[in-house]
Amino acid sequence: MTLDPVHVDGIADLAGLLGSRVDDTDHGDLARTAFEEWLDPLRVDGRTVVEPLGKCRRRTVAVDDVALVDAPYPTVHGLDSGTINPTTFKNGLVLDVAHAAMAAEPSDLDLHRARSLVTTVHANDPTLALGTDWVRRDEGYFRRKILHAPRVNRYAEGVVHALSLYLAESAHALEHADTVSDCLLLDGPLYPKELLNWQDRDAELGALATEAKPRAIVENYVRLVERLLDRDVAVAGFVKNPSAKLITRTLRKRGVDAPWVDDTAFFTRLLDPGTDTGDDRPTDRLTFTNWFRSRGGSDRTLAADGDALGVDRRRDPADYEVTFFIVYDPREDLCYRIEAPAGLTHDADARRRLTRRILHDVAVSRGPPPVVERADSLARIGVDEKAALRREFEKRLESESVRRYDDTRWDEEF
Numbered sequence: 001m002t003l004d005p006v007h008v009d010g011i012a013d014l015a016g017l018l019g020s021r022v023d024d025t026d027h028g029d030l031a032r033t034a035f036e037e038w039l040d041p042l043r044v045d046g047r048t049v050v051e052p053l054g055k056c057r058r059r060t061v062a063v064d065d066v067a068l069v070d071a072p073y074p075t076v077h078g079l080d081s082g083t084i085n086p087t088t089f090k091n092g093l094v095l096d097v098a099h100a101a102m103a104a105e106p107s108d109l110d111l112h113r114a115r116s117l118v119t120t121v122h123a124n125d126p127t128l129a130l131g132t133d134w135v136r137r138d139e140g141y142f143r144r145k146i147l148h149a150p151r152v153n154r155y156a157e158g159v160v161h162a163l164s165l166y167l168a169e170s171a172h173a174l175e176h177a178d179t180v181s182d183c184l185l186l187d188g189p190l191y192p193k194e195l196l197n198w199q200d201r202d203a204e205l206g207a208l209a210t211e212a213k214p215r216a217i218v219e220n221y222v223r224l225v226e227r228l229l230d231r232d233v234a235v236a237g238f239v240k241n242p243s244a245k246l247i248t249r250t251l252r253k254r255g256v257d258a259p260w261v262d263d264t265a266f267f268t269r270l271l272d273p274g275t276d277t278g279d280d281r282p283t284d285r286l287t288f289t290n291w292f293r294s295r296g297g298s299d300r301t302l303a304a305d306g307d308a309l310g311v312d313r314r315r316d317p318a319d320y321e322v323t324f325f326i327v328y329d330p331r332e333d334l335c336y337r338i339e340a341p342a343g344l345t346h347d348a349d350a351r352r353r354l355t356r357r358i359l360h361d362v363a364v365s366r367g368p369p370p371v372v373e374r375a376d377s378l379a380r381i382g383v384d385e386k387a388a389l390r391r392e393f394e395k396r397l398e399s400e401s402v403r404r405y406d407d408t409r410w411d412e413e414f
Contacts, residue, residue, distance in 0.1 A: 049296030067363040073182035078375035080187035081169035086157035091399035098164035100172035101378035116172035170220030190237040242337035271328035319343030
């Protein structure tokens, strides 16, 4: 132990001092005011960035009741992609490997067997030649592809990670889209937000976002939404760790002293039933919001007045806009964000069915929908597998990976 009792007491005293200076007793009232008055709609420079579908409402449902209802959709599919995380080698290569899988409820073993694997490579050698076509193995159930990342001076690790992750996920989704008959839930956002956020992070990344390979990945998601909407199939993204700051950032720009670090903190304060009563948090009910349309932050690219990075949209551009609602589970004190295209949620009945399905699954699983967790399990690359893959790459590339201090520091403990 590195801290003696006197050190622990000192830190506790500091926390007590901070607590006496921070009064959050009125934060609940401020959250309700922001929700009821400023989100209907929320505008920036005359442009609407968030607006409710219907009325702004906080709603609640008993956990036991919603867990027992007949869940909508006879079948539900889940999709996820996992990676080994970016690895840099001493010969100058930087690469990441992503592995995508789709799960089904009821189970479909053939579908579970199917996998798509993408290896994205960044190299400073402009003469490097790589085969870029899909190659199939395992009687056609498994396919792999190499993607040569556009060259960047910085952010090579982030670039190979995002391109691998989103290409594997979107390509696998399109490959098996016709298998989905009722509802597809993505493990994560509806669109590749990390790619879309490149436009705002750095000039070099912003220029990269419009290049052919990132744009082709965004197009995959656009085509997926089109294909499912055209067949009246529900599609949504279940975001386990939402990190958007659109609402809180916009409120501050408008002069509101919003105390929350991000939108998740805002919605947690808004939906936590203990905020209203001042008592211990009751855990027998889920709370949730109405649906909202989002046209700001990374969502502006797929807004009706956005450019979609130059991707052709074959339906009304408004159909691709991101809509979302927030679910709060007091049992774990967690907020989840569920995103779906406006082409689905503009219909009130479709909205209700999707909402009821999500609430049912969260109530039953005490977390993300089981089919999403199943897809996560199928796509996840375990710690031992990651280590074995890196060793294999070192052997085949005849180059060691670049080790950092933390790799050595944590070896014994993990």
